[in-house]
Amino acid sequence: MSTLIVGAGLAGLTAATELAAAGREVKVLEARDRVGGRTHGIEVAPGQWADAGAAYLGERHTELKSLMARLGLTTAPTTTEGQSRFSLGGAPQGTEGRFPPLSPVALGELFDLLDDVTKAVRADAPWLTPDAERLDRISALDWVEQNVTHADARLFFPLFLGEMMAADPADVSVLHMAFYLCSGGGIRYLNAFAGGAQEDRVDGGAHRLSELLAAKLGDRVLLGEPARVVEETGEGVRVHTDGGVHEAESLTVAVPPLLADAIEYRPGLPFRRSGESTVPGCAVKVHLIYPRPLWRDHGLSGWSVSADGPLLSTVDDSPPGDGVGILTGFVTGREAKEYAALAPDEQRELAFAQARRLFPELPEPTAHHVTDWINDEYSRGCYAALFGPGDWVGFGPRLATPHGRIHWAGTETSTEFFGLMEGAIRSGQRAASEIIEAYAG
Numbered sequence: 001m002s003t004l005i006v007g008a009g010l011a012g013l014t015a016a017t018e019l020a021a022a023g024r025e026v027k028v029l030e031a032r033d034r035v036g037g038r039t040h041g042i043e044v045a046p047g048q049w050a051d052a053g054a055a056y057l058g059e060r061h062t063e064l065k066s067l068m069a070r071l072g073l074t075t076a077p078t079t080t081e082g083q084s085r086f087s088l089g090g091a092p093q094g095t096e097g098r099f100p101p102l103s104p105v106a107l108g109e110l111f112d113l114l115d116d117v118t119k120a121v122r123a124d125a126p127w128l129t130p131d132a133e134r135l136d137r138i139s140a141l142d143w144v145e146q147n148v149t150h151a152d153a154r155l156f157f158p159l160f161l162g163e164m165m166a167a168d169p170a171d172v173s174v175l176h177m178a179f180y181l182c183s184g185g186g187i188r189y190l191n192a193f194a195g196g197a198q199e200d201r202v203d204g205g206a207h208r209l210s211e212l213l214a215a216k217l218g219d220r221v222l223l224g225e226p227a228r229v230v231e232e233t234g235e236g237v238r239v240h241t242d243g244g245v246h247e248a249e250s251l252t253v254a255v256p257p258l259l260a261d262a263i264e265y266r267p268g269l270p271f272r273r274s275g276e277s278t279v280p281g282c283a284v285k286v287h288l289i290y291p292r293p294l295w296r297d298h299g300l301s302g303w304s305v306s307a308d309g310p311l312l313s314t315v316d317d318s319p320p321g322d323g324v325g326i327l328t329g330f331v332t333g334r335e336a337k338e339y340a341a342l343a344p345d346e347q348r349e350l351a352f353a354q355a356r357r358l359f360p361e362l363p364e365p366t367a368h369h370v371t372d373w374i375n376d377e378y379s380r381g382c383y384a385a386l387f388g389p390g391d392w393v394g395f396g397p398r399l400a401t402p403h404g405r406i407h408w409a410g411t412e413t414s415t416e417f418f419g420l421m422e423g424a425i426r427s428g429q430r431a432a433s434e435i436i437e438a439y440a441g
Contacts, residue, residue: 001439004029004239004246006227006263009037010421011409012254013221014428015435020217022085022327022436023242028217029241031226031378032373035214035216037255038382039209039421042287043368045324049205050287050317052371053382054421056198056327061422063429064209068202071212075200079293079316080193082301085358087308088155092358098193100305106150111155111187117174118181124415126179127396140177140383141169155307162332163305164190165419166283166383169333173277176387183418197420203320206421213363221394226378227253228354230308230406237405238252246292250439252410252431257399260381265406271398273408278395282336283373286311286351288365290325293318298361306358309335310350314358325391327355340374384419385412400430402438405432 001024005012008030040053047139047223056078056205057064083094093101122129129135144157161167165180184190187403189196202208214221222243229240237251253260257274293316295302302316303424311329318326329351331339355365373382400413409431414423
């Protein structure tokens with residue numbers, strides 16, 4: 001039994017590994033000249049890497065932890081010790097811990113409202129949530145305008161949503177927002193470093209996961225092979241790429257829904273998996289490089305939150321030991337769309353100017369790197385696709401449902417840890433199990 005897999009990210013490589021271990025013949029077709037999908041490493045100094053894509057993990061990410069153990073990878077803690085900086089209108093302020101200098105009562109009420117809507121969602125099938133059609137019809141922006149009155153909470157909401165899911169509140173439905181937060185373990189788990197979903201990073205970079213998986217698969221992984229046409233025949237499938245035609249008995253498409261829908265299917269599929277309201281995850285990552293983590297000398301954590309952007313938040317992503325200092329800046333939501341449209345020199349100047357405002361104690365960075373996921377041809381956004389009004393009710397029931405010999409994987413097809421590396425891995429395992437069961441014997 002043979003299977004083609006489109007996409008050499010964590011989902012596709014996991015599916016390929018599971019199928020190969022079961023004795024199946026596999027071939028992975030990857031459009032890029034690298035593996036990893038939305039995990040991507042940048043070497044910022046000899047032997048020292050920054051995560052330009054997915055980076056963080058926590059104890060609940062059990063399949064990711066298990067995979068790391070099998071591959072001999074370890075974690076590095078996300079450092080948050082020291083004072084945080086906040087720029088929320090006016091001059092930047094320093095505080096101990098990560099709670100912003102805003103009304104605790106207003107933020108408490110906001111999080112109570114978010115908790116209520118998150119707990120009401122059916123994580124296993126969001127489209128079956130009570131009142132799903134209404135929740136899927138209104139945007140998160142509409143929801144906050146209807147339910148939140150305090151200026152501090154309204155100011156903080158888009159910053160929170162940008163950090164959690166790289167979303168502009170106008171782009172996602174309330175159902176998608178609630179499902180994303182619920183799927184990832186809840187607001188407090190997703191938002192936490194110590195004991196939460198951002199507690200650790202993969203030492204050496206998350207890209208190593210895919211590189212090691214691909215190395216084990218060897219020449220079964222083909223790069224530079226974007227899938228253009230998928231043909232279903234009576235006995236199998238053919239995938240036409242820029243490099244040729246590949247045939248197998250079954251196929252797993254392990255790319256984001258917007259990319260999957262861009263493939264031509266013959267005969268055409270009876271359904272789509274994205275629509276006009278589905279948009280790319282709005283994330284641009286900016287790495288500011290220093291000789292070492294100099295902010296620590298001043299009692300700073302490197303963590304910041306800004307309402308005026310472009311870096312809506314920063315975090316200390318420096319490698320352990322005596323290496324370089326890396327401040328990772330997250331440009332998300334509406335800011336990301338605007339920032340991605342700028343020329344490289346403008347991007348650099350805005351990021352450096354903000355670093356000067358937030359951290360006047362620091363010298364200019366020695367280098368910087370900008371990773372634009374919005375305009376990435378073979379990702380169409382990061383962390384994950386953003387489902388707008390009507391998407392979950394319209395497309396959700398079919399996101400992971402096989403069609404004939406075509407199966408689907410990718411973090412968007414996982415109702416567990418949607419949008420995270422853990423979700424990608426679980427989706428690859430599910431797709432492999434489907435194929436093994438469907439074509440047993």
